[in-house]
Amino acid sequence: MIARIWHGRTRAADAAAYRELLERLGLRDYRATPGNRGAWVLSRVEGDVAHFVTLSFWEGFDAIARFAGEDVDRARYYEEDKNYLLEFEPTVLHYEITG
Numbered sequence: 859m860i861a862r863i864w865h866g867r868t869r870a871a872d873a874a875a876y877r878e879l880l881e882r883l884g885l886r887d888y889r890a891t892p893g894n895r896g897a898w899v900l901s902r903v904e905g906d907v908a909h910f911v912t913l914s915f916w917e918g919f920d921a922i923a924r925f926a927g928e929d930v931d932r933a934r935y936y937e938e939d940k941n942y943l944l945e946f947e948p949t950v951l952h953y954e955i956t957g
Contacts, residue, residue: 859895859955862922864912864933868942873908876942877901880910883936888914893921907944915955922952 868876880899888897897914916922922930931949939946 860916860918860922861953861955862912862914862916862926863951863953865947866910866939867944868908868910869944870903870906870908872942873901873903876908876910879936879938879942880912883938884912888912888925891921891925893917893924919952926950 877899885897885899888894893916895915895917897912900911900913902909916925919930926932926934930952933947933950935943935946
């Protein structure tokens with residue numbers, strides 16, 4: 859199994875609206891993709907900035923490709939993200955889950 863981790867930042871004032879967007883679009887699409895084993899949003903406010911992490915679990919890289927496209931390391935963004943994100947990190951992290 860593979861864990862996929864994405865990070866983004868918004869203004870703290872936009873945190874609630876962006877969390878709703880992530881849940882409505884991102885988590886919906888993660889969970890609807892065959893091979894997804896779960897997805898969550900983690901968030902914290904640090905001063906004027908809110909940090910978001912999506913944590914998703916996948917059967918393997920073929921399943922991730924069904925969600926993210928052929929370049930599984932590339933972050934996937936939605937048109938609405940431009941209204942909130944302070945920058946667009948180009949890649950995500952993947953970790954193998956063992957044990």
